[in-house]
Amino acid sequence: MTRQLPSRRRFFGLAAGFGVSAGLLGACSRGGAGASEIVVSFNDLSQPFFVAMRRELEDEATKLGVKVQVLDAQNNSSKQIADLEAAAVQGAKVVIVAPTDSKALATAADELTKQGVAVISVDRNIAGAKTPVPHIGADNVAGGRAMADWVVKTYPGGARVVVITNDPGSSSSIERVKGVHEGLAAGGAGFKIVTEQTANSKRDQALTVTQNVLTSMHDTPPDVILCLNDDMAMGALEAVRAAGFPSNRIKVLGFDAIPEALARIKAGEMVASVEQNPGQQIRTALRQAVDKIKTGAAPKSVSLTPVLITSANLAEASRIAEVK
Structure with missing residues (x-):
């Protein structure tokens, strides 16, 4: 109805x-x-x-x-x-x-x-x-696949991967998960998702999820934790540090390239985050909205290409100036 x-x-x-x-x-x-x-x-x-x-x-x-x-x-x-x-x-x-x-x-x-x-x-x-x-946003499937591609390249013999998803039901979560699964599957049977849980895009929930995962897998910890937004990556980093694992034993990747994540990458605490340029998304949408009102021009979809930001290309991040 x-x-x-x-x-x-x-x-x-x-x-x-x-x-x-x-x-x-x-x-x-x-x-x-x-x-x-x-x-x-x-x-x-x-x-x-x-x-x-x-x-x-x-x-x-x-x-x-x-x-x-x-x-x-x-x-x-x-x-x-x-x-x-x-x-x-x-x-x-x-x-x-x-x-x-x-x-x-x-x-x-x-x-x-x-x-x-x-x-x-x-x-x-x-x-x-x-x-x-009409939709203006990054290709989230490509972003998820970029995270998985990093894992495959970094661990050619295979890896145990934890995936912490963002808001259930959102297209960003669905599409990023799809990209991660596709990328790891392309790497071969050696790449295993040992658990996949949501933390609802929240830092505190990701902290709890990661703590529980590390407790249950203490003797066989994951190699990589893929967090589908950066705020959750901050929680995961805190849990890994609190659990006492050696530096860089468990790699944490995020998504969004917020300034805090870029700072963590610069400090060597976090290995990567996917830049999807929220500024370009919302600025493009607002310009189209103004054009619609002024001229009647119909808004059009725009797909942005996400970029995986690591220490190697940190200077290219669109908000690098905000890194302290």
């Missing part, structure tokens, strides 16, 4: 119930389009990756002279859907969204499209919508 958008009165009540207020809707810039014409919904602004993406958004909004409203879904699909519905009633013309769950927002995206609101996804795509949603 197609979900109907609630009435205007019910809409605002629903939005209020989910905390869509001036406190959560932050104007990022000045002048230009009206404050509610462009709305950006991040799935979870407690994650460093999306904090960095928001910072890039604010800078681009200032350069373009437009106002943008920012919403934090707090990793809750129901809240994100209600937030976006409320944004449409309040007059949004374009919605940029990093979805909490790739499939959960399909119906909401279709309803927004019916109302004439353009929808653009960033970082994570929206799957299953009747009207395809």
Whole structure:
């Protein structure tokens, strides 16, 4: 059954119930389009990756002279859907969204499209919508495969690998896992995933997951821990260090190339992270949103090529200047 958008009165009540207020809707810039014409919904602004993406958004909004409203879904699909519905009633013309769950927002995206609101996804795509949603993001399958390729190259005789996944149901998690599996399978039977668990993109959860893994595998520890975001990699590094393993005995790789991860790579504590350039993603999405409002130009999908950042190419990282 197609979900109907609630009435205007019910809409605002629903939005209020989910905390869509001036406190959560932050104007990022000045002048230009009206404050509610462009709305950006991040799935979870407690994650460093999306904090960095928001910072890039604010800078681009200032350069373009437009106002943008920012919403934090707090990793809750129901809240994100209600937030976006409320944004449409309040007059949004374009919605940029990093979805909490790739499939959960399909119906909401279709309803927004019916109302004439353009929808653009960033970082994570929206799957299953009747009207395809243009997506701007990195090729996450390629990113996962780059992590696996590093393992295969570094351990030609085979390796025991732990995979710690990010948000279940998100396209980024599904696609990165696919890339990791494909890359390790291509390396041959010597490459074994000894356990694969989610830590929901959280540092503290990754710490706990890694502690449990290292306790259960103390006599035969993994060679590599692949964390599908950098915040989880920070937790894994802490667990490895606390467990007392020799330096570099267990290699930790992350994904996102946040400044803290780049600093850890520079210090030799972490071996690699996948750069997917959140700045280019959100800046491109915002430019397309502004073009849509000004000229009617339909937004288009853009696929970025991720790069595995190691100590060998650290100087090429797009945010290297932020490494202390």
